[in-house]
Amino acid sequence: MLKIKNLQYSYENSNSKENYTYNLEVKEQEIVAILGESGSGKSTLLDLIAGFIEALDGSITLNQKELLALGVEKRPISILFQNHNLFEHLNVKKNILLGLGKTNLNDEKRVRNILKDVGLEEFENTLSSQLSGGQQQRVALARVLLRNKPILLLDEPFSGLDEQTKIIMLDLVKNITQEHKLHTIMVTHDKHDCERIASKVYKMKDYLLLEEI
Numbered sequence: 319m320l321k322i323k324n325l326q327y328s329y330e331n332s333n334s335k336e337n338y339t340y341n342l343e344v345k346e347q348e349i350v351a352i353l354g355e356s357g358s359g360k361s362t363l364l365d366l367i368a369g370f371i372e373a374l375d376g377s378i379t380l381n382q383k384e385l386l387a388l389g390v391e392k393r394p395i396s397i398l399f400q401n402h403n404l405f406e407h408l409n410v411k412k413n414i415l416l417g418l419g420k421t422n423l424n425d426e427k428r429v430r431n432i433l434k435d436v437g438l439e440e441f442e443n444t445l446s447s448q449l450s451g452g453q454q455q456r457v458a459l460a461r462v463l464l465r466n467k468p469i470l471l472l473d474e475p476f477s478g479l480d481e482q483t484k485i486i487m488l489d490l491v492k493n494i495t496q497e498h499k500l501h502t503i504m505v506t507h508d509k510h511d512c513e514r515i516a517s518k519v520y521k522m523k524d525y526l527l528l529e530e531i
């Protein structure tokens with residue numbers, strides 16, 4: 319279980335002294351969605367979980383282990399953004415292996431298996447610039463999966479895709495969350511995304527994250 323308790327943050331250089339407070343729970347194999355208006359503090363939460371910014375107070379535990387004390391590299395987390403950051407001049411396999419840093423021969427076999435999971439087994443040697451937007455997001459998802467981290471953070475990853483491709487990707491995230499036993503948090507603007515794959519919806523309002531009942 320991933321538990322966020324009374325996590326506090328405030329941007330020092332902001333004009334007003336708003337203080338963000340987050341409480342959230344995600345079980346293994348569960349997807350929770352985070353809704354909220356633009357600028358309400360959704361991405362700030364993901365930055366806190368990932369360790370890009372430092373919380374003022376509170377805790378983030380995964381199976382009772384505190385994550386706040388860990389540096390960015392040590393956190394058991396993968397993130398998928400809308401902008402997938404693929405290298406266009408590299409093929410699919412190389413783009414995916416980049417997610418690991420150091421690699422060994424065994425990793426190539428793992429890439430092949432993961433490409434199957436995301437339905438791209440025939441594209442291993444294709445340049446990423448020759449893929450569609452949906453296929454590129456699948457490569458980004460494969461890169462995330464190869465890292466094999468138990469927490470998956472999604473920051474509006476499919477908002478640039480057409481409706482049909484988006485639905486396929488959402489279902490893929492759901493399957494992958496179950497198969498790889500992930501704890502998945504998805505920031506979105508879209509209520510339909512929540513209804514399709516999230517078991518709980520949280521809403522960011524007045525600097526506070528609350529579960530929508």
Ligand SMILES: Nc1ncnc2c1ncn2[C@@H]1O[C@H](COP(=O)(O)OP(=O)(O)OP(=O)(O)O)[C@@H](O)[C@H]1O
Nearest residue numbers: 329330331332354355356357358359360361362363
């Ligand atoms: N580095 C920063 N310094 C100061 N203020 C910041 C910084 N980053 C974000 N903010 C402000 O903090 C607030 C919350 O930002 P955040 O990115 O978390 O919102 P969001 O809900 O993810 O918005 P969106 O849906 O538009 O991405 C906004 O008012 C934003 O302008």
